[in-house]
Amino acid sequence: MQTTSRTAKPSTAAPATKADDDKTLPLRINGRDYRFDGDDTMPLLWYLRDTLRLTGTKFGCGIGACGACTVLIDGKAQRACLTPMKAVAKREVTTIEGLAGAELHPLQQAWIEIDVAQCGYCQAGQIMAAADLLKRNPNPNDEEIGKISNLCRCGTYPRIRRAIKRAAEIAKSRASREGGKP
């Protein structure tokens, strides 16, 4: 089978130099190292969910249409349901569980303040898509925000817009706080 107990647990060692006979894929997910020795055509989504039990990344359509499975791969928002395991070797994967640092990500904070979630199922994907957007564009306008193509069946879009703008403010005030004294 594609998973062994060894691969399912984070390895404590730093990414080892790959031995010639080691056919496992080195992975880095939420800052932890893993090795994967299964079917490398399996979408990342199922490794995250079935093996690592990082269930914040959701299954919604399996064809990349809904975005509920959005994760960051090297900082870029990608659909985990369409990303085969072989495509994430040696790349940095961040899921919703790994988004917060010492404090919540500004988007997570804003999402709570604006009370975005209704059922909440798509929201992790929405936040990951927005995280990519804010990284590229710290002050997105309505049109730029509207390029987020993730589906929300509950119709929370107006609050998602508000929360992204609020997150931009939070990020700015944190940056000035950490930017040192005048």
Add this chain to the structure above:
Amino acid sequence: MKRDNKPTNLSRRKFLVVGAAASGALIVGWRTARAQQTLPYLGARIEPQSLGLFVRIENNGDIWIGARGCEIGQGVKTSLPMLIAEELDVDWSRVRVEQLPYGYVDTDKGPSDKYGDQGAGGSTSIPTAWKDLRQAGATARWLLLVAASAKWNLPAGQLRTQAGHVLAPDGNKLAYGELVEAASKLDPPAEPQPLKNPADFKIVGKPTLTVDAREIVTGQTRYGIDAYRAEALVAVVARAPWIDGTLASLDDAEARKVAGVKDVVRIAGPKPGAPFDGALADGVAVLATNTWAALKGREKLKLEWKPGPFADESSESLRRQADDLLKPAHADKAVAVRRDGDVDKARKAAHKTIEARYALPFLAHATMEPPAALLHVEKDKALLIASLQDPDGASEVIAAITGLARSKIEIRLTRAGGGFGRRLKNDYIAEAALIAKQTDKPVKLLWAREDDLRHDFYRPFYLFHMAASLDRKNDIAAWSARCAATPRNHRDVRLKDRPVWASTLAPDDFPAGLIPNFELSLLPLDSGQPRGWWRAPVHNATAFAVQSFIDEIAVALKQDPLALRLKLLGAPRELPYTGHGGPTFDTARMAAVLKAAADKIGWGRKPEADRGLGIASHYTFGGYAAHAFEVSAIDGNVVVHRAVCAIDVGRVVNPLGLEAQMMGGTIDGLSTALNLGITLKDGKVQQSNFGDYSLLRMAQAPLDVEVVIVDSGKEPSGAGEMGLPSALPALTNAIYAATKVRVRELPIGDQLRKIL
């Protein structure tokens, strides 16, 4: 306000132990306070004390409140505990909320529910809880007051409560945590306790954040689909693509070769023509150690199906059938839903009669979280973890399939990734039970999106023929709505003793009772497709026909569409309303939301070139909603520049939640009107995924939905469904105002692009 629901020293299991030992329904069974004193409370660092089924108070002042409802995004995990907290009189910032499991109990008098009604359907959670959960909070408060009265040797009548404390006239105060041990030894009050005057509300009516928002945004929330067990097998099912189709041949040799596939088992669908009370289709389940292997295994199945009796059904044939049934020759097939006066006579005497037809397609629910379940069936018990709307039904179906007593079936409720009525059907739970019975391992059933869209209980198909006869004063003298539809009661045991139109049409829907000669009738269509409740059942279709037609009458009469509606509503009064949400329909409340929506959008102004304003209103399940939109449709591309929703659901429990429901209902309505429809060809559903069942995306949705809350202060209705029905006709009415093109068939799709 900190709303952190991280696990504390009290584990879920310990909480459940307390809950599970309690007995009896809420109102009569509040006397659990003493019973649980004898229960071990192992390992807790702080000795908590429970006051009944819903309230636990810790010595440190934290208040735990159990949330009984199925949270499907309608906000009950926040709003129901608010009702308890209000009457308990505590500081909301100290309240922590814990999801309660499904509370089934056997009693001398048969099955009973421990926590009251836990289902989510018909927007009933709030109206029900308004009666029983506030009393639960008031009873717990009474116990604390009596305990303080004994401690101070003062009459309880001289004491009052405030923010988690009992206060004495001399200024002494005791925290609830100091009283709870004594309080939990008291007998409960013999009489229901008086409830607060709404003027004294401190929690109800205040904008309140979702209690578990932090878990949601950090990916910690476990939905039904997120339930795992190390030893569980993932099951995906290949189903007969036709209703009542059956398996003709199966070759699973290749599927079994897929690494990780452990077994292939058959499950039986309904008996042909029999009620849909188990699995919806004959199927073959592939069981594997992980989802990918199960999906790959399913692809490798070699299957042949026998088509069954509905294999030549198509959307075209259904429409032909409907058009044909609406011909006068078939008038005898019409089932009267309501008849007032003499429509035929009034029509003959009329100055003019206006007629129009409106068509609405089958709709799938497409919950973002597809149907899924984790079910472990053992010899003498079962455990289900799943996203549900009807846990009673889930318990019944597992019992029926496994033969287990319902008291041996444990059901844990999770937050659900949407409901919209899909989970009022437990066919996916039945599937899980049919599979789980064939293995000793827990089964983790997963539906892919294709499974979900093709095997649903669809919102019925409707074709309305509307006619209005005007007298010489241009008043509507007669109104006739003849509706050819696939009745909702099809193969549904729960509706078998009801009239054929039940859950398809509502006899007292507007404008019934306002026009002297009135008829509403149903012409039942034959179709094999399963039908179910879909957000705002009945109303999601009737509002479109009625509110579009009113607009057409206004145009024909050169009257203002708002003025015509207000004129029809007439003097403020209550009319009898026999359907769900009654017993009355208040014309003044309807008029008030119409006026509020009109005021907000600036009704009567001349909008920018190429734009139009549209308005519509509807009464759904006790709630009054009106929508007003400002729209353009240049080259057929519909843009909603402004969206207003005015709502009166009586007293508002959580304004933030109400605004969310109206925003969501409005966008759901727009999404549905613009894009959504399930069509049939050769007996099969043609749509497969979000590519061809395309929910609205952010770029197409209005930037904002301006929600106007009209607080009538009346008994609260729910709010989950009212925000949808009038959004659809308000959109098409606005499109007419902008373009002079009347959309009479949904979805709008590319109709306008072909014309404009």
